[in-house]
Every structure is written in C-alpha cells, then in structure tokens.
Amino acid sequence: MYQIDFKKPIHIHFMGIGGVSMSGLAEILLKEDFTITGSDIHSTPITQKLESLGAKIYMGQVASNITEDIDLLVYTAAIHPENEEFQAAVAKGIPTMKRSVLLGQLMLNYKNSIAVSGTHGKTTTTSMLSHILVEAATDPTISVGGTLNLIKGNIRVGHSDMFVTEACEYTNSFLDFFPKISVILNIEEDHMDFFKDIDDIRHSFKRFAQILPPEGLLVLNGGIDHVSYITDELAAPFVTYGIENDTDTYVAKNISYDELGHGHYDLYEKGEFIGQISLHVTGEHNIGNSLAAVAVSRFLDLPMDAIKKGILGFSGANRRFERKGICNGFTIIDDYAHHPTEIRATLNACKNYPHRELWCIFQPHTYTRTIAFLDDFAKALSLCDHVILTDIYAAREKDTGKVHSKDIESKMKELGADVTYIKDFEEIKKFILNNCKKDDLLITMGAGNVDSIGIDLVNQ
Numbered sequence: 001m002y003q004i005d006f007k008k009p010i011h012i013h014f015m016g017i018g019g020v021s022m023s024g025l026a027e028i029l030l031k032e033d034f035t036i037t038g039s040d041i042h043s044t045p046i047t048q049k050l051e052s053l054g055a056k057i058y059m060g061q062v063a064s065n066i067t068e069d070i071d072l073l074v075y076t077a078a079i080h081p082e083n084e085e086f087q088a089a090v091a092k093g094i095p096t097m098k099r100s101v102l103l104g105q106l107m108l109n110y111k112n113s114i115a116v117s118g119t120h121g122k123t124t125t126t127s128m129l130s131h132i133l134v135e136a137a138t139d140p141t142i143s144v145g146g147t148l149n150l151i152k153g154n155i156r157v158g159h160s161d162m163f164v165t166e167a168c169e170y171t172n173s174f175l176d177f178f179p180k181i182s183v184i185l186n187i188e189e190d191h192m193d194f195f196k197d198i199d200d201i202r203h204s205f206k207r208f209a210q211i212l213p214p215e216g217l218l219v220l221n222g223g224i225d226h227v228s229y230i231t232d233e234l235a236a237p238f239v240t241y242g243i244e245n246d247t248d249t250y251v252a253k254n255i256s257y258d259e260l261g262h263g264h265y266d267l268y269e270k271g272e273f274i275g276q277i278s279l280h281v282t283g284e285h286n287i288g289n290s291l292a293a294v295a296v297s298r299f300l301d302l303p304m305d306a307i308k309k310g311i312l313g314f315s316g317a318n319r320r321f322e323r324k325g326i327c328n329g330f331t332i333i334d335d336y337a338h339h340p341t342e343i344r345a346t347l348n349a350c351k352n353y354p355h356r357e358l359w360c361i362f363q364p365h366t367y368t369r370t371i372a373f374l375d376d377f378a379k380a381l382s383l384c385d386h387v388i389l390t391d392i393y394a395a396r397e398k399d400t401g402k403v404h405s406k407d408i409e410s411k412m413k414e415l416g417a418d419v420t421y422i423k424d425f426e427e428i429k430k431f432i433l434n435n436c437k438k439d440d441l442l443i444t445m446g447a448g449n450v451d452s453i454g455i456d457l458v459n460q
Contacts, residue, residue: 002072002095004105006032010071013094014038015079015086017057018047021166022076022099024143024155028106030054031157039065039085049153063088070094074102077171078396100173103143103165107178110141111161114296115177117208118185118221120342121289122166124281125185127317128293129164130156132310136302138162146336147318167208169201170194174208181299182212183292184220184230190339193368193397205230212236219295221288222248239299241291243284246271250291250298255284261352263287267294275304280315283349319451321346325458329438331355332454338365338447340376346445347383355441357385361428361453363446364392364405371403378411386435387412387419388428393448425453432457 004010009032014022017038023046026036036055039062040047047057058065066073066088073089073096081087089096107113116126123145131150133140140162144154167174167182170191187205188198195201206229209218214235220227222240231238242248243255252265261282267275277294279286290311297307316322319336326332337343343362350358362381364370370377370392381387389405405421412419422428432453436442444454 001101002097004072004102006106006109009034011035011037011069012072012074013066013070013089015061015073015075015083016040017050017055018042018044019076020046020145020154021103021143022074023047023050025074025099025102025106026050026055027053027155028141028143028157037065037067037070046154061085066092066094068092072097074099077173098173098176100171100176104176104178107163107165110163110180112163112181112300113179114162114164114181114183115167115174115179116164116183116185116292117167117169117174117205118183119169119188119190120339120345121185121285121292122168123317123336124286124320125183125289125292126164126166128290128311128314129296131314132293132297132302132307133162133164135310135313136297136306138300138302140164144317146320149315150313169204169208172204172207175204175211177208178211180213180216181296182209182216182218183296184209184218184224185289185292186221186341187224187230188339188341189372190369192372193366202226202229209234209236209238217296217299219292219299221292239295241288241295243287243291250295252277252287252291255287257282257352259354261349263290267291269298275308277308278312280312282321282353283345285345285349321349324444324451324454327442327457327460328433328436330359330436330440330442332458333441333443334451334454335443335445336447337445338369340373340380343377343380343445344383346443347380350441350443353441354439356437356439357441358383359386359388359432359436359440359442360384361388361390361432361442361444361450362408363390363444363448363450364408365447366395367392367397367399367403370405370408374403374407375411377408378415378417381408381419382412382415382417385418387417388431389419389421390425390428390450391423393446393450395448428453429457 018040142156218238222242239249241250
C-alpha cells in the first residue's frame with residue numbers, strides 16, 4: 001500500500017474534491033504545502049474556497065485531468081472503476097488510494113486522534129466535541145460532516161496533537177482509520193446496499209473497536225444490544241454512557257427541557273454527581289450525544305468548565321434541526337434525518353418545541369434504504385399531524401422501479417395518517433402556503449435537496 005510521508009509534500013489529485021470529507025482532507029494538505037488538484041461535477045462554494053487556497057479544480061471527470069506530474073490519486077467509494085479519469089490514472093501507473101485510507105494515514109500524525117462512529121449522530125457529536133476542544137484551547141484539527149458555524153465550514157486546521165473526525169461504516173471505510181479514542185453512538189441497520197444484515201454491521205463495528213491501541217479508549221452507548229459483543233477481546237479500556245441507567249459510567253439524570261426543547265440534566269460519573277449540563281439543541285437523542293462528548297473530554301482531562309461551556313455553545317450543525325425562519329406565521333426547521341430512527345428522534349424532539357400542528361415534507365434518500373425500511377418510515381412519519389412526500393433522492397443509485405414514495409404513502413394511509421404525495425417542489429410550496437397555519441411547525445426532512453423548499457419559503 002502506498003504510504004504518504006507528510007513531511008515530504010507531493011502532488012495529490014482528488015476525484016470528487018467537492019465532497020465534505022474530501023474537501024477537508026484537501027484543505028489540510030494544502031496548508032501542509034502539498035500540491036492539490038481535483039475534479040468534481042460542478043463548482044460550489046466548497047470548490048471555490050479550495051481554489052482560493054491554491055488548488056486547481058477541473059469541472060467534469062475526464063481522462064485529460066490526469067497529468068504526468070500527479071503522484072497519487074485519491075477517490076471515494078462513489079467512484080466506479082470504469083470512470084475514465086480513474087482509468088487514466090491506472091493506465092499511467094499512478095498510485096490510487098481510497099479517501100478513508102488517506103484519512104487513516106493522516107490520523108497517525110496525531111497523538112490524540114478521535115473517531116466518532118455510529119448509525120446516527122456522528123456530525124452532531126463531532127460538532128459538540130469540537131466546541132469543547134476549542135473552548136479548552138487545545139487548538140484541534142477538526143473534520144466534520146457538515147457546516148459548523150464555530151469553524152465557518154467543515155474543516156479546521158490546528159497546530160496541536162488533537163484531531164477529531166467522523167467515522168462512517170459505509171463500505172467499511174472506518175476500518176482504515178487509526179484512532180486513539182473511538183466513539184460508537186449506536187448500531188442499527190443502514191446502508192443495506194453494502195451490508196448483508198444487522199449481524200454484518202455489528203461485526204464491522206466490533207472490528208472498528210478492535211483497532212484501538214491499549215492506551216486508547218472506547219466510548220459507547222450502553223443501550224446498544226449485547227454491548228459485550230463489541231467490548232470482548234478489546235486491547236483498550238471502555239466506558240459507557242446512558243440516560244437514567246446507573247450501570248453506565250456516564251449518566252444523565254433529572255432531565256428537563258426549556259420552552260424551546262433544549263435539554264438540561266445532572267451529570268453523574270461512576271455514580272458521583274459532577275455537574276449540571278445544559279444544551280442549546282433539542283431532543284433526548286442529543287442528551288446522549290452530549291454524554292459521549294463528555295466521556296471523551298474527561299478521558300482527555302479537559303476542564304469541566306470548558307466541557308459545560310462547549311456543550312452549551314453548540315447550537316446545532318448545518319441541517320441538524322436547523323431553524324430556517326418564519327413564513328406566514330409558521331416556523332420552518334430543516335433536518336438531515338433520513339433513517340427511521342433519526343426521523344423518530346427528531347419528531348419526538350418537536351414535542352418540546354412550541355407549535356400548533358406539526359408538518360413534515362419528507363424526501364426519502366436512496367432506493368435501497370427506502371425499500372429496506374418501508375414500514376418503519378411509515379410508522380415514524382405518522383408521528384406528524386401532516387406529511388408531504390416527494391420523490392426518492394437517488395444519490396449514488398439507479399432507479400430499478402422496485403420502490404416509490406407512493407409506497408410509503410400507501411402504508412401511512414393504512415395507519416390513518418394524513419399524507420400527500422407531491423412530485424414537484426413548486427407544487428409543494430403552493431400546497432404549504434395554502435394549508436400551513438400561523439404557529440404551525442414545518443420540517444423539511446431528508447439527506448437530499450429538500451431543504452431548498454424551506455429556504456425558498458422563508459425568502460419569498
């Protein structure tokens with residue numbers, strides 16, 4: 001396998017350089033004096049920022065992008081081997097490397113590298129940790145899977161031995177990482193276009209945990225089924241966290257919520273009260289995320305004051321229960337939730353948020369996920385008073401004709417839910433303007449481009 005010497009900058013070409021993780025890696029290497037080129041489908045604020053930092057970026061992935069002076073090509077799991085740009089690199093004998101391998105090699109440069117994994121909550125927990133690390137003046141390098149206002153983007157290049165990043169299980173990419181501290185927030189069925197079943201997923205998380213060195217730490221949700229399967233045979237120690245469960249190392253007790261649904265709780269460590277924690281984000285699931293951040297911070301011996309201030313200072317990452325504004329007297333929130341568990345958590349969080357009736361515009365994400373969780377989507381979305389479904393966002397997949405948003409609609413109607421399928425975004429906006437009332441709460445939900453509806457309604 002190709003090994004990068006980070007003390008000897010080379011020319012690296014990124015395929016899909018505009019992606020959140022790829023752009024972050026490119027930015028880190030640019031600031032280490034690497035020569036960076038890349039390709040993407042179209043220009044975005046992310047690619048424009050990289051260009052301002054010195055990267056050369058091509059629009060379109062064609063063979064002519066591959067020049068003789070490229071030392072290494074980095075690609076993501078979304079790149080197919082028949083891609084002509086990729087094939088051109090192979091034909092020229094240029095070494096190729098997956099994004100996850102590059103990130104793993106980069107981790108080895110940091111004494112304290114933190115990888116946050118789990119089916120849900122990675123971006124939020126990484127963001128909370130980032131706030132704590134910055135508040136504690138650790139000067140961390142941060143790579144987060146969304147836009148974080150604290151760092152005015154998705155990447156922060158620090159000058160210390162502290163590095164925090166998300167660790168995604170899709171295609172087992174997190175098995176290429178080398179963290180000192182790992183977090184497992186939850187383990188559920190997802191990415192069923194890659195994994196065979198839940199046991200296959202659990203096995204991957206077990207392998208991820210086993211990467212840790214003896215001097216490291218595993219932080220995991222005590223509510224995960226059969227925790228011992230993950231923790232058995234670990235070289236590193238582990239701690240658990242949970243809500244109102246005294247068997248966990250870190251526990252939230254006496255939970256309350258303010259008028260906007262922000263959580264507050266008493267924090268216990270190994271049965272001892274150590275402080276009160278207040279959040280500036282909604283929902284019980286975020287209390288769990290904050291406990292994971294606390295556990296990592298305590299292992300790093302960060303001041304309790306910095307932990308409290310960091311958590312309270314986090315008011316949400318881009319597209320995570322993000323308040324977009326007001327339209328005709330109703331509030332519009334956008335959320336990235338695209339898995340039934342995430343949907344349920346977000347909609348339950350709305351119970352503590354002031355509103356009259358709850359509306360949701362849901363855009364399913366990928367055909368494989370939709371067909372795998374058809375019944376679960378219907379049940380989770382039925383927590384709303386009114387639901388509008390739009391077409392499935394294909395992302396990396398092709399439509400095989402096996403599933404449609406109307407299938408969710410049918411199942412929801414069987415449950416007695418008020419649901420309407422509307423294909424066109426413009427028609428959805430008209431429907432909302434005619435039916436949403438003052439003091440209602442509207443959530444645009446999904447991992448595709450559904451957020452544009454809420455933005456348009458606020459800006460009209």
